[in-house]
Amino acid sequence: MKNTVFFLLLFVFMNLSYAQDIRPCYFDQFINEDSLEEAERQIQEGINKFQSDQRNTDSAKVIPVVVHVIHNGGSENISEAQIQSQIQILNEDFGKFENTNGDGNGVDTNVRFFLANLNPDGKCTNGIVRVRSSLTNHQSYQRPLLKELSFWDNSRYLNIYIVKSINGNVAGYASFPGGPPDEDGVVVQHNYFGNIGSANGFFGRTLTHEVGHWLGVYHTFNNSCGIDVCYDGDNVCDTPPAFEPNYSCVTLNTCSNDIPDLNDQKENYMDYTPGACKNMFTEGQKMRMQSTLNFIRTEIWTDENLINTGYDSIYITPDICPVIADFVTLTKDVCIGNSVNFSDISLNDGTIWQWQFPGGTPSSSNEQNPLVNYESIGSYDVILIISNTITTDTLIKENYINVSAPGVGDNLPYNENFDSGLYPPIDISINNPDGTITWQLDSLAFTSSNYSMSINNLENTNYGTVDEIVLPKLDFSSNTGNLLFMSFKWAYARSDPSYSDELLVLLSFNCGNSYTQVFYRSGSGLVTGPTQTTPFIPDSTQWKDAFIILNNFKTESFVEVKIVNVTDGGNKLYIDDLYIGNGDDLVAMENVFTDNLRYAIYPNPVLDQLNLELILEESQMISTKLINALGKVVVNNYPQNFVTGKHLITFSTSKLPQGLYFLILETEGNYNIRKVVVQH
Ligand SMILES: [Zn+2]
Known part of the structure; x- marks a missing residue:
């Protein structure tokens, strides 16, 4: 199903028949494949029961709604009126209200919606939570983080x-x-919500x-x-099948099997x-909704829940809801010297904020979303007093922030080839937030002698979720020599050419408060083997080298390194032969010759022009870089195709300061590094 839709989307975009990008x-x-089958079974079973007994679909079921506005202070912080316009549209469409846009040829689904008047604690609310957070620029794999910011019992x-x-x-x-x-x-993106x-x-x-x-x-x-047409496609008999999404109001008939x-x-x-x-839902679609509400989402529309959430016909909304203090942070455990972003999620439009941060700097604040630094080990309370002109509320979260010493990371070099056969390998932890398929030891393919780590994205179909290999904390400042780098080997194939899993390497220097991305591959950049729908097992030629220069971070003494897979339901991804440490020993001044690539660098040391002579036995894409001892790129030649034969690439070094440099020659899948000394 997913393959089809994705392919069709691409097809449509290529033909430019869809006006907006x-x-x-x-x-x-985002279908959770693990629960889909059971949900589908329950929905079908429910529909069969309705056919002998219509009573469960006859009266309207009302759903309490909470809207969490995740914003950064821009136009995405939409008004209450815009939110209400959307709830109105929702009811017009699901209820087929007369003389509205929703009054088409469909049915009244007997589902209605209202903005909750009582929050999960039974307190008065307008059903809207506002959270200032950079997560407003939402990436699919950050989905659970939205719920950490704000979430009411689903x-x-x-x-x-x-x-x-x-x-x-x-x-x-x-x-x-x-x-x-x-x-x-x-x-939903803010600009597709409501109609004002x-x-x-x-x-x-x-x-x-x-x-x-x-x-x-x-x-x-x-x-x-x-x-x-009944038991395939959308599993609804009275919606005619469609070959692909329709993006315009032009009438088409794309399937003839109905x-x-x-x-x-x-x-x-x-x-x-x-x-x-x-303007329509069909009777068949209504039956699926009613079955879902009768057999899966069973509690949300009950009389008891409507009373507890303040449904309008039962509950009399007061003229004004008192403010309710609340706040959230994305992390509660920090290291000495770290800062924490506090996000106010108080309800009912407070206008005055009085924060107290024992142990923090500043120790108090009147900002709505303050940034607070912690310099001493301990557990600290956070107090928020929120008020508007009429009401006030105080919230104390005891021992909310825990500050620990950062410790000292392990000395470099760090080596891990997974050949111990231990799972997880010593000092490595595996983060598997969704609890399904994750990284495993793999004895089917490896570059060292026994094992690699792999993740089976063919079965890892909880799309957009992450699985992380977290290395022990490392002391980058223990590196000796000029070049600090990380290398590993990876192998990957896709199961369908139109989409791909992702591989990232992230570093944190502040105990996991924030991460810096130093490596990213997806799509054709990640592929090392042919597309296949069976589990990919690489041979020895289907591994590539990752080479990441870390010289910018040489002074960091407590570094967390994560290797992250983001699944798109592709195919197996393998990692082996991790190394973090000094590159100098691995980098010779001498020229080398390998089977498929022969090259020479001269003169070395160099005065004003460095020559790189290549002899290729087959044409390939090649890029070259010259970097200085701090890891800064001083010459960058982007990938281009070189045909079979002999080539000369020259680098002007006359304006470069004297010192040690590294020439990096990247071919398809391999890095070659050589030391170069510039002397004037
Ligand atoms: Zn959809």
Whole structure:
């Protein structure tokens, strides 16, 4: 299913038939395959029960909604009026309200929505939480972090997140029923939310579409034309199959296997057509929603939950809700000298903030989102008094921030070839936040003698999630010599040419408070073997070398190094022969000759022109760099194709200061490094 949709998206973009450079929905990237099958079984079973007993679908079910606005102070911090405009549209569309855009040829789904009037603690609220955070520029693999910022019990509330961007250009995505709580909810870009304020497209139908997914409904073009119009595709009989997403309101008939052969239902909320021509859910889609609510999301619409969340017909909203103090940080455990960003998530529009930070600098603040530095070991309370002109509230979180000594990392060099056979290898930890497929020892392929580490992304289908190999803390300042670098070997193949898993190397110098990316590969840049749908097992020629210069970080004494896989359901990724340390010993002044590449560097030491002579037995892409002893690139020749034969590449060194340099010659899959001395 995923393959089809992704391919079709690319196809459509290549043909420029879609005016805006936005992907309407990323739902297919976020289906939790582990829970999908069981959820689908429950939905089908529920529909079968309805066929003998209609009572569970006859009366409207009402869903309490909380909207978390994740913003950075820009237009993505949308108004309450814009949020209310979206809730109104949601009800018009799901309720087929007369004389609204939602009054098309479909049905009333008997699902309704309201902004919660009571929070999980039973306190008065407008159902809107505002959080200032850089996570407003949302990347798919950071999905659990949104929930760490703000999340209300998903068995009682529909959690909707507003962000500035999703992977750059995605309008929204939703979770399917039955998945893990920390993945539940809907994420929408602010400019596709509602129909006033910053909203600029789709008539507010992005949320209608995403909530359709959240209630167990697929795209109308799911699995293309499929085979059986009832039990394939979107598993709904009364939505005609569609070969691919429709991006315009033009009437098309892309599948002919339905009887009678009907046009694609461009009016259906679950296609990708513009909001202007969407106006219907079908009876079959309604049955899936009702089944989801009766058998999976069973608590959220009960009378008891409506009372506890303050549904309008039961609860009388006071003129003003008192302020409720609350705050969050993305980390509570820090090292001496680290700073912590406090995000105010108080409810009901406080205007005055009085923070107290015992043990911190500053020790108090009136800012809404202060940055506080901690210089002493200990556990520290944080106090927030929030008020507006009428009400005030105080929150004390005891021992909230824990400050520890950073310690001293292990001396370099660091070597790990995984051949001990221990899992996890000594002093290495594996981070597997979703608890499913992760990095394992692998004896099927290796460059050292026994094992490598691999992750099976063929089965790792919880798209967008991370799995991390975390090395022991290292003391980079213990490095002797001029060149500090990290190297490892990797091997990877894709299962489909149109998408790819990702490999990153991240460093933290502040106990995990923040990370610096020093290596990133995806797509063709990650591939070392042929695309295949069976598990990839590399032979000895299908490994590549990663070479990362770390000279910029030579003074850091407590460094966390993480090797990260972000899954896209591709194929197996292997890592072997990790090394972090001094490059000097591995780098000779002499010229070398290998089987497929012969080269010579002269003169060395060099005065004003360095010559690199290459002899190639087959054409290949080659790039060259000259870097100084601090790791700064002083000459950079980007990759270009060199044909078979002899070549001369020259570097002008006349203006370079005297000293030690490194010439890096990168071929397809190999790094060659040589010391060069410039003497004037
Ligand atoms: Zn969708």
